[in-house]
Amino acid sequence: MRGLSGPRDCPMDLTLDHITHRYSGMPVLQDIDLQIPAGEILCIVGPSGCGKSTLLRLIGGLERPDEGAVRMAGAAPEGCLNPLTYVFQDFALLPWRTVEGNISLVLEDHGLGGRKGEEIIADVLARTRLSGFRKALPRQLSGGMKQRVAIARALAVNPAVMLLDEPLSALDAQTRELLMDDLVGLWTRQPFTGVYVTHNLAEAVRLGHRIAVLSRRPGRLREVIEVPRALEDRRAGDPELEALQERLWGLMRDEAMAADQELVDV
Numbered sequence: 056m057r058g059l060s061g062p063r064d065c066p067m068d069l070t071l072d073h074i075t076h077r078y079s080g081m082p083v084l085q086d087i088d089l090q091i092p093a094g095e096i097l098c099i100v101g102p103s104g105c106g107k108s109t110l111l112r113l114i115g116g117l118e119r120p121d122e123g124a125v126r127m128a129g130a131a132p133e134g135c136l137n138p139l140t141y142v143f144q145d146f147a148l149l150p151w152r153t154v155e156g157n158i159s160l161v162l163e164d165h166g167l168g169g170r171k172g173e174e175i176i177a178d179v180l181a182r183t184r185l186s187g188f189r190k191a192l193p194r195q196l197s198g199g200m201k202q203r204v205a206i207a208r209a210l211a212v213n214p215a216v217m218l219l220d221e222p223l224s225a226l227d228a229q230t231r232e233l234l235m236d237d238l239v240g241l242w243t244r245q246p247f248t249g250v251y252v253t254h255n256l257a258e259a260v261r262l263g264h265r266i267a268v269l270s271r272r273p274g275r276l277r278e279v280i281e282v283p284r285a286l287e288d289r290r291a292g293d294p295e296l297e298a299l300q301e302r303l304w305g306l307m308r309d310e311a312m313a314a315d316q317e318l319v320d321v
């Protein structure tokens with residue numbers, strides 16, 4: 056069976072080398088320098104408009120940074136169809152395709168149909184606990200299930216790095232908890248490298264091995280905080296994680312308020 060069984064099997068390190076980016080001359084990101092070792096989830100937090108999604112697009116190659124570079128070093132995992140793949144807030148599923156049809160789409164792009172494609176689909180559906188729903192259409196699924204389909208689709212290409220842009224923001228609090236458990240379970244069974252953008256500090260302390268805090272626009276790297284507990288040992292309400300969340304909010308509060316005011320003033 057293809058797949059990752061440990062960090063050594065997803066050997067691509069990601070380096071953000073002094074990235075600076077502007078839109079119409081306006082600086083959005085300033086000199087972002089970060090290392091994301093294979094098998095680690097890095098969460099990115101920061102005030103609204105500080106450039107988190109832009110940074111993810113630069114990492115994914117959807118845009119090129121004005122200065123600096125994104126580098127990936129090492130070999131892609133076995134069976135990797137795309138080194139980088141996205142999971143978006145709005146799921147981005149094709150409504151007329153079934154669950155398996157949405158997943159097979161990314162495989163068809165690589166000419167992978169037939170038995171091999173079937174194997175991959177069965178594997179990712181099992182990993183995301185969706186095996187019983189392969190013939191369902193997106194409209195028949197809850198928000199949480201739709202996002203699990205999107206995660207299954209991302210896993211199907213066996214990426215070296217998963218880029219997650221506010222993947223749980225459209226979901227209610229209880230579903231978010233369940234999906235966080237799912238993501239931790241997925242990572243624990245087969246570690247993946249992830250860059251996870253979120254507004255939600257509870258998600259960051261639950262899912263990040265490290266958390267990068269960006270300043271208000273132009274986003275600069277203010278601090279990178281290590282979360283000192285194994286992912287699988289983290290629980291909602293853990294006092295240590297709550298204290299870390301407070302610390303993060305302390306770092307961001309004034310700038311978040313200023314960013315909020317700035318948006319109102321536009």
Ligand SMILES: Nc1ncnc2c1ncn2[C@@H]1O[C@H](COP(=O)(O)OP(=O)(O)OP(=O)(O)O)[C@@H](O)[C@H]1O
Nearest residue numbers: 078083101102103104105106107108109110254272
């Ligand atoms: N394609 C674009 N063209 C021009 N300006 C853009 C473009 N994309 C983003 N911006 C601007 O760049 C800044 C950073 O946007 P970005 O969406 O990356 O921030 P963010 O931190 O993800 O925001 P939020 O937390 O609100 O989702 C914002 O001021 C935004 O309006």
